[in-house]
Amino acid sequence: MATSIQASSMLSSTTSHFSERYQRRAIKATLHAPKLSMTNLSFPKLNFDMGTQYPDGNFTISEKIERKASDFEAKTKLYAILEAVADRVEMHKNIGEQRSNWNSLLLTSINAITLSAATISAIASTCNFGAAIGALKASSTLLYLAATGMLIIMNKIQPSQLAEEQRNASRLFKQLQFQIETKIALSSPTIKDVNEAMKKVLALDKAYPLPLLGVMLEKFPQKVEPAVWWPRKTQNQEERAKRSFQNNGWSANLEEGMREIVEVLRRKDIAEYLRLGSKALKLNKFLAMAGPTLTCLAMVGSVFIGSPVHGPWAVGVGVVAGALASVVNTFEHGWQVGMVFEMDRSNAGFFTSMEETITTNLEEEDPERRENGEMFEMKVALQLGRSLSDLRNLASSSRSSGEKVEEEFASKLF
Template sequence: MASLQATSFLHSSAYSLPRLSRKQTITSILDIPKIRASNIPLHDLPNGGLAEELEMARSYASLKTTMLDEKYTKKYENYEPDSMVMEKLYAILEAVADRVEMHKNIGDQRDNWNSLLLTSINAITLAGATMSGIASTITAGAAPVGTLKICSTLMFIAATGMLCIMNKIQPSQLAEEQRNAARLFKQLEKKIETTIAIGEPTDRDVNEAMQKVLALDKAYPLPLLGVMLEKFPSNVEPAVWWPQQQRSGQATNADFNGWNPKLEKEMRSIVEVIRRKDKEEYLRLGGKALKLNKMLAISGPLLTALAAIGSSFVGSPMLGGSWAAILGVVAGSLASVVNTLEHGGQVGMLFEMYRSNAGFFKLMEKSIESSSMERRENGEVFEMKVALQLGRSLSELRNLASSSSNRGGEVDEFASKLF
């Protein structure tokens, strides 16, 4: 604006003064006294317009970026992870990777046990029933009758013993335990790798990783003798594969870390739905699977034992030859059907799956309660994790929490949409 005023002044002077020569005019213009900007107070300067404002904004943004860079550099340029902590974490990481491979291989092996034992026992049982039926068609006192009776009886006795062992260890359930263990150890492996890559590992991270490894070892043991999990417990309880969480106490009100009263209320409502719907449903289904498995586990050996008794009396006048043959053939055939339903249908695996799902929801309860109390993890990030674990979007999760709050925890839908 100052330049415009000077220009207008020159033009007005040119028109008001007498006409001069071109040389004189140029000399007059060049003889205008120079004004030093440093001598003018800043508050007396007129507004420089949009160009000067943009220049000031760019200067401010550049200064702010420089300050942030200096702050970030000052925070991290001198950070050097503790070599002992890193060495411990790498040692735990190697052990976890080894356990992943061990549980995977042993799970495949125990799955093969289930299919091979099922095929072998059914073949033995049906062969014994066939021999018992053939023996009943031969005239009493003939030479082959005694041989067929002995062979049939021995086969049924062998099938009874093998079924007792198989029903005791439940290979399909063992295989499911190892699959769960391999998956959970894989999760722990990824978490340790992330801590090493982008975190600032401390002794606390080492202790937590160590406790989680030991808790998983206890929850899913590899040996069968002495430490094998009870396959027919009196009560169905959720599987527990995490260490006992020690709360550090309520966070201070100044340290919200993305949490607010609305989010805390939402998380409490989600916990209520999980406890009343999802966890209770899987415990109920687990109880039904356990009862069915118990019934089949008792029925199989009982039927093969009855078949062995019937086949041993084929052709004998004590029980009547025809009734003994019927008992041997029918009981042996039913034993094969029961064995196929139990182990071919993998009822033990079904029970373990329900028990693990209930444990998953119990872990979610503990995690939500602990996170809302301590606020160690950012509230918005934690909300997103809960939504992903339940197979829901953030809007669906909030709608579920709202419905639960309005109905006092009684909702028709389950919290999880995954399983």
């Protein structure tokens, strides 16, 4: 009995000991959070009025929605223009290759026909049979007639010049394509960007037309003028975004330097390419008239071959004039004099475009509305094939030496 009581007492003591330890641990593990008074909490009142203004941009919600819709519409239209521009790049590239092939095929064909006619005329002069002479004379005359007609058409359309026009158009449309892609990637296009891109596309279409009939560029103009493939701008027509740079990268020295660059472009580069283009045009006109004239003389000479009165000189005219016509045709179209004229005209247009771009920026009185000065100077230097220091040296030498600058061109590329 005593043993049972002792065991019960020990069990009770042990239970009490473990209970106390458990309570201590429970007390230590308890987390005490601060009591919050719901009466002291205040929440902002939300007003869903569509006319409410917000600090970011000071636009109402409805204005923001309209602005996003307008930006999306502008970007969609710009993508449509981009697709049309990419298509024009391929069109002008393919047509340029086609017209270059025209030049080679027509040149080879006309020379072959002309030389064949001259050879037949020479054979006819040595033939003693009347019937054979008549057949040879008829063949030579028809060949010269065909060569004259083909040469008149070839000189009228100037395939080498057409090919150069399409090469220029393909390059300029590709340049416009890159500009539109950059605009979409780096900024949010607007309707103004869409209108500007449309004007550039239409100006290029007008400057380099694809059809031959009705809208083909004049191949023998009275006066040589620079090619114009950009829409004309007035002082405030193009608005540029304001930047955070002080004076937008412009300074008095940079403005004065750009004015000097414009003067050098006018005095040297534009004037020189217009002069070279005028010489190429005069030479092309002379050759275009000389070729058909010689084939006509050769045709007349072949008609009188075998005549007792006109026979001696007729042979010489029929053979020599035909050979000279082949030489003239090869010089005109083999050396692509029309293409040289188009290159000179296009180069003059390139420098005229630079001049107009610089002048447009300088005429804008507010520097913040101009293109960033540092970026603009870098673009001008790259277009002229110069470093920034070289470009500044050109401007300073123009200011200091006056007319002596005539010895140096602004461009080092071409």
